[in-house]
């Protein structure tokens with residue numbers, strides 16, 4: 115089966131078809147996302163927070179992204195899989211970026227990579243695209259710069275920062291990015307950028323006017339019952355369902371209610387007699 119390509123994603127914007135995108139980190143999330151009809155799965159460095167339990171995405175390494183990307187690629191057939199370039203794996207200089215993007219593509223066979231940054235990273239994007247590496251850009255709130263921003267805050271609310279985000283959007287399109295994530299920017303700014311750009315904009319906390327939306331698997335399913343960012347919608351209470359099931363399992367084991375005969379296999383009486391003789 116032929117996988118969805120970056121051209122198919124771009125055609126969706128041209129046809130006015132909204133694009134759902136989701137993160138995936140393992141075989142389960144990848145399988146469930148693809149079965150639900152998600153055309154583009156991102157092996158996001160958000161794994162640093164939702165899988166590894168860090169406070170930010172900064173500790174995630176290239177090796178970890180490659181490892182999880184290999185799993186997600188293996189578990190899917192149709193979706194376009196995008197591998198996220200982690201903190202400082204592409205910003206030292208463009209040679210470093212090229213070498214690391216090449217590793218991610220070759221070792222995991224993702225169909226595209228994503229990196230954070232606008233105008234300043236555009237020359238690197240251009241080099242990658244010329245070398246045959248499809249790039250999705252990511253502007254607005256770029257989580258790898260959380261310490262520079264002083265928190266996960268909405269970006270582009272004033273004139274100067276809004277202008278910079280517009281320049282970033284234009285620069286990544288001109289450099290050849292096939293799409294751009296707009297994270298935590300005001301809805302009106304996201305609408306403006308979506309209308310002006312030819313490439314699809316994929317919003318997260320960027321309002322309803324983007325060409326598509328991306329959500330973190332765990333946020334969408336409510337896997338952390340005590341946490342849900344404002345920009346995400348919790349479509350299920352899966353964390354609670356799972357917690358209740360686990361409590362029931364613990365209780366049933368303690369009460370000798372699990373396993374039952376139905377969950378066990380049996381052997382014939384003559385073999386049991388044989389075994390008893392062995393003990394003697």
Ligand code: KIV
Nearest residue numbers: 137158159160295328
């Ligand atoms: O790492 C990630 O999951 C992301 C998306 C939230 C866009 O970058």
